[in-house]
Amino acid sequence: MNFNVLKPEPLLIVISGPSGIGKDAVVKELQKRDLPLHFVITATTRPKRSEETHGVDYFFVSTEEFETMIAQDELIEYAEVYQQYKGVPKAQVRAALQSGKDVIMRLDVQGAQKIRDLCPQAVLIFLIPTDTQEWINRLLARNTETSEDFSLRIETARKELEYLPIFDYIVLNAHNCLQQAVDTIEQIIHTEHHRVVPRKITL
Numbered sequence: 001m002n003f004n005v006l007k008p009e010p011l012l013i014v015i016s017g018p019s020g021i022g023k024d025a026v027v028k029e030l031q032k033r034d035l036p037l038h039f040v041i042t043a044t045t046r047p048k049r050s051e052e053t054h055g056v057d058y059f060f061v062s063t064e065e066f067e068t069m070i071a072q073d074e075l076i077e078y079a080e081v082y083q084q085y086k087g088v089p090k091a092q093v094r095a096a097l098q099s100g101k102d103v104i105m106r107l108d109v110q111g112a113q114k115i116r117d118l119c120p121q122a123v124l125i126f127l128i129p130t131d132t133q134e135w136i137n138r139l140l141a142r143n144t145e146t147s148e149d150f151s152l153r154i155e156t157a158r159k160e161l162e163y164l165p166i167f168d169y170i171v172l173n174a175h176n177c178l179q180q181a182v183d184t185i186e187q188i189i190h191t192e193h194h195r196v197v198p199r200k201i202t203l
C-alpha cells in the first residue's frame, strides 16, 4: 500500500475586491507572516523614485523591453496609464511556481477576470466588508478620494460585485479584524494544498 499520495502543487492566488476594501493591507500582513509565498512584483516603465528598490518595489524596465514583452505575449496583464506601462511578467510567476512556492497577487476585479480567463485553475479570493457603511467609512478614513472619485468608486463597486461568481472564495475583512481575514486566507491556502486532484497552473 502506498500512502505517499499527498502532493501539493503550487497555487496561483489572486486577492481582489473593490477599491479600498483592504487588498494592500491584507497582502502586507501576509508578507509579515513567514510563509513560503512569492508576492508578485509588477514591472513598470516609470522612472524609479529614490526610495524605491529594483526587484523589491517594482521591476523597472525600459519602454522597449516592456513592448517586447507585450509583443511576445509575456505579460499576464498590463495597463498603459499616462504613457507609462505597468504589468505582471509571466516569467516571474513561472519561475516562482517552478520553485514550488505559491504565488500571490493583488488585482482589481477586472484583473482577476483576466487571470480566470488565462488560468482557469487560479484561486480567486474576493474581499468584502461587513456592510456598505463600513466600506465607505474605510474609504473616508483613508482620505485619498475626492467626492467625485467617491461616487464613481461606489458605482464601480456595485458593478464589481456582479463578478462574484468567477471567484472561488469570499473573505470578510471586517473593521479592525484584519488578522482574522488573513487567518482565513492562510486556511484557504492550507486547505487547497489538500485537494485530491490538485489545481494545475499552466502559463
Ligand SMILES: Nc1ncnc2c1ncn2[C@@H]1O[C@H](COP(=O)(O)OP(=O)(O)OP(=O)(O)O)[C@@H](O)[C@H]1O
Pocket (backbone or CB within 6 Å): 017, 018, 019, 020, 021, 022, 023, 024, 025, 026, 138, 139, 141, 142, 173, 174, 175, 176, 177, 178
Ligand atoms: N480590517 C480593517 N480594519 C480597519 N481598517 C482597514 C482594514 N483593512 C484595511 N483597512 C484600511 O482601509 C484603507 C483601505 O485599505 P487598502 O488601501 O489596503 O485597500 P485596497 O483594496 O488596496 O484599495 P485600492 O484598490 O484603492 O488600492 C487603508 O487605510 C487600510 O489601512
